[in-house]
Amino acid sequence: MQTSDWQPVFILLVLVLAAIALLHAVAIAVCAVREPLRTGPFSGGLEPREHPLSRFHVRWYPVTMVFLAFDMEMLFMYPWTKVVSEVGPSAVIEMFLFLGVLLAGVGYAWREGAFRWS
Amino acid sequence: MTDPAPLWAVLALPAVLAGAAWAVASFDAVLGAGARAAWPGREALRLLVQQPRRTRAADVPLTRLGSTLLPVAAVLAAVVLPLGFRSVSDLPEGIVWFNAMEALAWAAVWLTGWGPNSTLSLIGGYRFLAQGLAYELPHMLAITTAALGAESLRVGDVVDAQAGLWFAVWMPAAFGIYLLSALAMSFWGPFDQPAGRDVAGGAAAELSGVDRIVFLSGRWLLFVVAAAFSVPLFLGGGHGPLLPGWAWTLLKTAVVLAFLVWARRRIPTVRMERYVELAWVVLTPLAVAQALVVAVVVLNR
Amino acid sequence: MELKSRLLRAATARPGVLLAVRPGATRERLFVEAELVRRGWPCAAGPASANLLVCVGEATTAEDDWAERLWLGIPAPKARVTASAVERAVEALDRGRADLLSGAHQHHVGRHEQTDGDLHRGHHEHQESPDPAPESGRHTHDDHNSHGSEHTNGSSAGAHQHGAHEGHASHEGHNGHAAHGMHGDHDMGVVAGLPMAARADDRDGLRLDRLHVPLGPVLADWPAGLVLRLELQGDVVQQAAVERIAAPITARPPxxxxxxxxxxxxxxxxxxxxxxxxxxxxxxxxxxxxxxxxxxxxxxxxxxxxxxxxxxxxxxxxxxxxxxxxxxxxxxxxxxxxxxxxxxxxxxxxxxxxxxxxxxxxxxxxxxxxxxxxxxxxxxxxxxxxxxxxxxxxxxxxxxxxxxxxxxxxxxxxxxxxxxxxxxxxxxxxxxxxxxxxxxxxxxxxxxxxxxxxx
Structure with missing residues (x-):
């Protein structure tokens, strides 16, 4: 009946988007005032002096670097799970050596204080 | 492997998820005992009739994209969620698919926080990115560990592999880490800082009307889906004596959800600047060690 | 239409309440908080999810700029009441809900937008003057913000000399995306009446946008009447100055x-x-x-x-x-x-x-x-x-x-x-x-x- 595994996924995507659009339509029909309210941002009642959008102080920048290394590693780890017993002990040894190297990196980053930022 | 689900399941899935999210939100409100008793249905109706609201120089399409993305990601992730032994579509890389959809929440919360041009919502969005960096890696290692136990990325195979012993029994660390990350990815419970009250609702601070309904119900949906996914991954899916598979799935899911909702009341909100260190220094090595144990077991099977 | 009004009534039966507590009204606050719990009305953390603005305590004779802004930020259906004494608090809440149900405030919404529009127009004048002089523009805005608040701490004087601003203010259309002002040297670009944040050194020795944000006086779980003028870089507080909002002096002990x-x-x-x-x-x-x-x-x-x-x-x-x-x-x-x-x-x-x-x-x-x-x-x-x-x-x-x-x-x-x-x-x-x-x-x-x- 189904042409592919992905068919229901696409139907579902359309369905959910349609439901959300419908909700918006219902809201337009029943809302108290249709004209949007234009207002300033809330921070307790007073107005900010500048636009809040700003270059953010990304204090966890070193964490993103460590994260990226591991995220790349996951690309190998997902397919690896399927072939462990097929390939044998060498698969396990190689993967965990790799992970060990990365963990050593984590240890180094920790010692450098990358995970503490306040 | 079991036969594919009929097409009407596609229609049923969002309805079932919405019902479950509503039930969990109601349960949470009941435990709240009055103080913040915002009954979900009533609250949704209250928001539905609100006038649309735009903050100065807001990026409305971006905000709307963010708030819409959250329920979309939650429902699409649920495609691989089996009820009993049948899911809407048992994709061959179901676990990766779930991971990919759940990671969409990063974009969703950040866009929603950025869009309204408001300091507090910006802080909320920013907090979620830091949270993502903390929870995501142990989370990925935990779900790969389950996949490793079954040597397959198909959720159906993972459930089949637990016909005897549940994964939660022999990979308890991965299970615990998964539950933590289920809370963190739906920024709910002790990980609700991105939408915390101390920043007036954080990423949701400037949302009103339908945008708010969609965003907050998307969060509940994501919470339910993430918690429910622990059942096929670690709690044996539909396996169990006497009752049919679907009943076991529902029962186990309800227990996990009830536990998480109850546990939330015991602890304050976790701030990322403290949790990141724990996640990387304790949870990540723990998850790797768990994966190693499982890999050795798999080799000797 | 009948269905719509019935829906509105059902929706506002338990309104979301934004509590604006003035200093000196602790007794009233305690009473109103307990009453809200009893009624099961949710407390909103901000105006976006509120229906009912409940001002607790006596208003000052000076105009409460912040209370007005909160009111303008609440989307319809909305109502506003003042609970100035414990004895009148229950009645005030009832009146608030009655106003919501009858939609008494709804026809005012247009007027409020007008007010907000006026504010915008004021800013646009700054923007369109031939020599924008961002310095003076900012001070005007400052003064405006300080309405109804008194300095208790001199340290906010430092706030006035922030950032090196370029001689030219880049003019963005006020409908343009705010983000455009973010790049390059357009720090002082004025978008929709407000400049973008200027840069300053942060605590880690980086040069990043420094944002001036007044925090308070109305936040959930916040000391009533406290305003912190923060200088934020990201979500790090670089500097904080304490202010209090004006409140009438009474003979009643705290x-x-x-x-x-x-x-x-x-x-x-x-x-x-x-x-x-x-x-x-x-x-x-x-x-x-x-x-x-x-x-x-x-x-x-x-x-x-x-x-x-x-x-x-x-x-x-x-x-x-x-x-x-x-x-x-x-x-x-x-x-x-x-x-x-x-x-x-x-x-x-x-x-x-x-x-x-x-x-x-x-x-x-x-x-x-x-x-x-x-x-x-x-x-x-x-x-x-x-x-x-x-x-x-x-x-x-x-x-x-x-x-x-x-x-x-x-x-x-x-x-x-x-x-x-x-x-x-x-x-x-x-x-x-x-x-x-x-x-x-x-x-x-x-x-x-x-x-x-x-x-």
């Missing part, structure tokens, strides 16, 4: 200090009543702190016990409900892990700044101050029915000595800027909550002998 003030004025005050008030005051602070820390369950319990204490339950009964709560908080390792090391205030420094209350006793961080509260709650709960009267020498209220040259909360406000510098936003909120200054103290008329510190 609620939490009342027993001690009465006693030192020569009245006979039962020792038990003072202990009860102290217990409730700390429970109130504790509830607020726990709510800021995101532990809603414990916060709700603390507030519940607080209301019971004020309702006058017997000491033994109060102790039996206080003890489990305190044990739970004391034992929470997560809370200790999350709050230890934040906002450290050594006692020499505290003493130097005139702090005399729990913050001085704690001699440490946020968690230490909470533990001092817990000790005092436990002790005072047992003393609630103690015989005897308060002597003239008993002057230590919940926040410190009530007979000093300085108000106890003035010292706490003086401590704040130093503690907040370099803290991130969530920590800053925890630090404020762990000191919990009571701005009611400033609304009390000076008795002839000694007066509150003048600003």
């Amino acid at each position: 609620f939490w200090n009342e027993p001690w003030l009465r006693a030192s004025a020569g009245e006979r005050v039962a020792r038990g009543d003072a202990a009860r008030r102290l217990c409730a005051a700390h429970l109130d602070s504790l509830g607020r702190f726990l709510a800021v820390a995101g532990w809603d369950d414990a916060a709700a319990e603390a507030r519940h016990v607080r209301d019971r204490a004020l309702a006058g339950v017997a000491a033994t009964e109060l102790t039996s409900s206080v003890v489990p709560l305190i044990r739970r908080i004391r034992r929470s390792r997560t809370l200790r892990w999350l709050t230890a090391g934040l906002g450290v205030l050594p006692s020499e420094h505290a003493h130097h700044l005139g702090v005399t209350g729990p913050a001085l006793v704690a001699d440490g961080d946020v968690h230490g101050r909470v533990l001092v509260w817990l000790d005092q709650i436990e002790r005072s709960a047992g003393d609630c029915d103690a015989p005897g009267t308060l002597g003239a020498a008993d002057v230590t209220g919940p926040r410190g000595r009530t007979d000093g040259a300085n108000l106890p909360s003035q010292a706490l406000l003086d401590v704040l800027p130093g503690l907040l510098e370099g803290a991130e936003f969530a920590c800053a909120r925890l630090i404020v909550a762990s000191l919990d200054p009571d701005l009611d103290e400033f609304t009390w008329a000076a008795p002839p002998v000694r007066g509150p510190a003048d600003d």
Whole structure:
């Protein structure tokens, strides 16, 4: 009946988007005032002096670097799970050596204080 | 492997998820005992009739994209969620698919926080990115560990592999880490800082009307889906004596959800600047060690 | 149409309430909070999810700029009421809901937008003048913000000389995306009437946008009437200046200090009543702190016990409900892990700044101050029915000595800027909550002998 595994996924995507659009339509029909309210941002009642959008102080920048290394590693780890017993002990040894190297990196980053930022 | 689900399941899935999210939100409100008793249905109706609201120089399409993305990601992730032994579509890389959809929440919360041009919502969005960096890696290692136990990325195979012993029994660390990350990815419970009250609702601070309904119900949906996914991954899916598979799935899911909702009341909100260190220094090595144990077991099977 | 109005009525049967508490209205706040819990009306954290703006306390004669802005930020259906006295609070809430149901305020919505539009137009004039002179434009805006607020701290003067701005202000169409102003040297670009943030050095030696944000006076679990003028880089507080919103001076003593003030004025005050008030005051602070820390369950319990204490339950009964709560908080390792090391205030420094209350006793961080509260709650709960009267020498209220040259909360406000510098936003909120200054103290008329510190 189904042409592919992905068919229901696409139907579902359309369905959910349609439901959300419908909700918006219902809201337009029943809302108290249709004209949007234009207002300033809330921070307790007073107005900010500048636009809040700003270059953010990304204090966890070193964490993103460590994260990226591991995220790349996951690309190998997902397919690896399927072939462990097929390939044998060498698969396990190689993967965990790799992970060990990365963990050593984590240890180094920790010692450098990358995970503490306040 | 079991036969594919009929097409009407596609229609049923969002309805079932919405019902479950509503039930969990109601349960949470009941435990709240009055103080913040915002009954979900009533609250949704209250928001539905609100006038649309735009903050100065807001990026409305971006905000709307963010708030819409959250329920979309939650429902699409649920495609691989089996009820009993049948899911809407048992994709061959179901676990990766779930991971990919759940990671969409990063974009969703950040866009929603950025869009309204408001300091507090910006802080909320920013907090979620830091949270993502903390929870995501142990989370990925935990779900790969389950996949490793079954040597397959198909959720159906993972459930089949637990016909005897549940994964939660022999990979308890991965299970615990998964539950933590289920809370963190739906920024709910002790990980609700991105939408915390101390920043007036954080990423949701400037949302009103339908945008708010969609965003907050998307969060509940994501919470339910993430918690429910622990059942096929670690709690044996539909396996169990006497009752049919679907009943076991529902029962186990309800227990996990009830536990998480109850546990939330015991602890304050976790701030990322403290949790990141724990996640990387304790949870990540723990998850790797768990994966190693499982890999050795798999080799000797 | 019939269906729509019925829906509106059902939707606003339990309105979302935005509480705007003015200084000097603690008694009313406690009453309204309990009443809202009883009615099951949710408390909104901001205007976006609110229907009903409840102003608690007497309005000043000066226009309340912030109250008006809050009102303008609430989307319809909406209503606004003032609960100026405990006796009239229930009636005010009922009236608020009736207004919502009848849609009384709805036809005003257009007018409010007009007002907001006027504000915008004002800014556009700045933008379109041939020589934009961002300096003067900003000052005008500053002055506008300062309406109804008084400086208590000179440090915000530094805020005026921030950032090196380029000679030209880049003109963006005011409908253009704000983000465009973010790149390159367009720091002072004016978008929709407001400039973008300018850059300044941060605590880690980077040059990043420095944002000036007034925080308060109306936030969930926030000391009523407190305004912090923050300079934020990302969510790190670079500098903080403390202000208070204007409030009418009354002859009514501040609620939490009342027993001690009465006693030192020569009245006979039962020792038990003072202990009860102290217990409730700390429970109130504790509830607020726990709510800021995101532990809603414990916060709700603390507030519940607080209301019971004020309702006058017997000491033994109060102790039996206080003890489990305190044990739970004391034992929470997560809370200790999350709050230890934040906002450290050594006692020499505290003493130097005139702090005399729990913050001085704690001699440490946020968690230490909470533990001092817990000790005092436990002790005072047992003393609630103690015989005897308060002597003239008993002057230590919940926040410190009530007979000093300085108000106890003035010292706490003086401590704040130093503690907040370099803290991130969530920590800053925890630090404020762990000191919990009571701005009611400033609304009390000076008795002839000694007066509150003048600003």
